[in-house]
Structures are given as C-alpha cells and as structure tokens.
Amino acid sequence: MADKPFTFICGEDDYLVSEKGKVWFAEQTKDLMDDLSKEVVDGRSGNIAEVEEAINRFTSAVQTLSLFGERKVVWLKDVNFMANSQTGNAQGTLDLVENLKEMLAGLDPAQVGVLITAHPIYKVRSFYKWVQKNADFTLIDGGKDSAAGLANIIQQECETAGVAITRDAVQLLIGKVNGNTRLIVEETRKLVTFIGSEGGQITDRLVTDLVPNFGDADFFEAADAFYSLKLDWTLEALRRHFFTNSESRPLLGSLQSRNRLLIQLRVLLDAGAIRLGGRGISKSDLEAAAQTYGHHFGEGAEKSNLNVFTQNPWYLGRLAETASKVPLKKLVDFQIAFTEAFEAIIKRPNEQEEVCRELAVRCLS
Secondary structure (H helix, E strand, O other), X not given: OOOOOOEEEEEOOHHHHHHHHHHHHHHHHOOOOOHHHEEXXXXXXXXXXXXXXXXXXXXXXXXXXXXXXXXXXXXXXXXXXXXXXXXXXXXXXXXXXXXXXHHHHOOOOOOEEEEEEEOOOOOOOHHHHHHHHHOEEEEEOOHHHOHHHHHHHHHHHHHHHOOEEOHHHHHHHHHHOOOOHHHHHHHHHHHHHHHOOOOOEEOHHHHHHHOOOOOOOOOOHHHHHHHOOOHHHHHHHHHHHHHHOOOOHHHHHHHHHHHHHHHHHHHHHHOOOOOEEOOEEOHHHHHHHHHHHHHHHOOOOOOEOOEHHHOOHHHHHHHHHHHOOOOHHHHHHHXXXXXXXXXXXXXXXXXXXXXXXXXXXXXXX
C-alpha cells in the first residue's frame, strides 16, 4: 500500500492525466470482487454549486464502506475546479478545496484507496503545494509544448500496429490537430486502420488527405503545398481547392498569415536567437528569444500570427524548416505578391482560381 493517504495526478493535458489515472485505477481495483467497492466520481464543475456537489459525492463515496468489507477504491476524476478560472478562483471554491484537506489527510490507504486527477491546475495555490507534500503526487508534463512526448505517442501507436510513419507526417499530424493529445491518438489510429498492417507507411500526403483541421490550426492543403515550394503540388492542390470552394480569400489569408510567421522565424534564425535542430525548435530557445524580443510584440498572450511567441512550438518547428530554405527577401516578395493577389481578385472576382494559379507560378517558378 502507498505510504501517503491518497494519490494525486495532475497536468495540463487532460488525455495524458486521464490515461495515467486509468492505469492507477485498473491496478488498484484488479483484485476487487465487488463492483460497489470501486467508484468513479465526476469532478467536472462549472460553478460553485457543482463544485460542492462533486466534493460531497466524493466524500460520501470515500466514507461509505464496502458491502463485503474489502478495501474500497474511489477516483475523483477530471477535476477542473483547481484551475486558474472563474470557478477555480471563486472564494467559495477555494473554501471548499481548503476544507477537503482535512478529509484527505485523515484517510487510511489500507481501508480506502483514493485518486484525484486534475487538469489544468493552478500551481501557485496553497492546495497544490500541500498535495505535493502530502500525497503520492505526479505532475505530468506534456501536451502542446512537448515535442518529444507527442511524437512518442504517435510512434507508439504506429509501432503497436506495425505501421511506419515519416517525420514530416508526425509534424503535420500534430499541427493539424493543434497539438491536442486525444485527437492525436484518435487520428493516428484512423490512419493506421487505413494503411493496415501490411508494412505500409503513413506519409505527410496521407495525413493531408485524411486528417481534417481542428480548432484554430492553420492548415489548407494548398498552403502546405505552396510552402513546400513545389509548383506541381501547389497547382494540383489549387485545383482541388476550387473544385469545392469558389472563394479564395480564406486561402490567401492563410498564406499571408503563415508568411508573417515565416518572416519572424527567418529573422530569429538569422540573428542566431533560435536554432533548427533534428526535432524542430527547442522550447528553451523560444523562451529565451521571447525574453529578449517579446516586449516588441506587446503584452497580449492570445495566439496571433503577428507574434511568433504565441504559437505552438511544434507548428513553428515545421514552419522553420521552410523559413531556413527561403531568404528573407523572398519571403517579403511573397507578402507583396499576396497583397497584389488580393487586389487582383477584387478586379477579377470571377477568375479567382486563375489569380491564385498565376500567384503560384510567379512565386514558385
């Protein structure tokens, strides 16, 4: 049995935290014969009343003995009221969480095994510091900013299925799902199923064809093709785009937005502020560059293509591969060409595909 009275697992990524919790719960309950000896309490709460209800249900589950006298296991799952949020910051919630300490501290792990999984969690709070010392504590790093962690998840899924995947496909997949770990697993399994286990390989083109864009991820196939600097693929992607879309402005906006980031990345690369390694751009390089140059971008933390430091490091690593190949002057020329293309579609609204094809030929020939 654990020396500490309860187990606490937390992190920013709900999938990773939940998966770790599932492993713990399965291990702790594998020898229990009675289903009533194992309980899962939903900790998701949108207001103070729901926080109080969740904690009351959890407390009741912990204090209710098993019918047959065997050890009981209780999991308070998906706790979100310990975050830096309106509900989490409310005084009523803080008081309820503070009162929870006394009950947790008095638990006997020989009689009841207790697990709490929380995501996200505000680390400056006293409760967080208290559980670090008083619980069997695990903080799971990972999620959107953990390049190695996300890549390992994809590789493990592929290896289990006997399917290979290219490095470009890994990066593109993470970008398309906007770094969401749960979606990464689901979409990888979908790709694996499509390929089968006959020694196939998942390529970036397959990811482009089968994986949709989630959230605010910036991925049009034509934009990917353009920044591959391959004219044939770009013209083919434009044909597919205009087969189902008559409007070019969203595509041109995507090209222009991505180009803004490429210009910023190229300047940082040329200045030696960041380096492009085998795994993209390191988080430490970005953080150091942000310390030096971040004040030029203002105080806003919202994601913007006008501020390279607000972007997903995986996405930036992928873009930096293009930025390293294209001189700064050419990137500026691209930006001018996009502006001229916007002006052209205003003059020729019925010839938007032709305008985009002319743009591609002009920039990539």
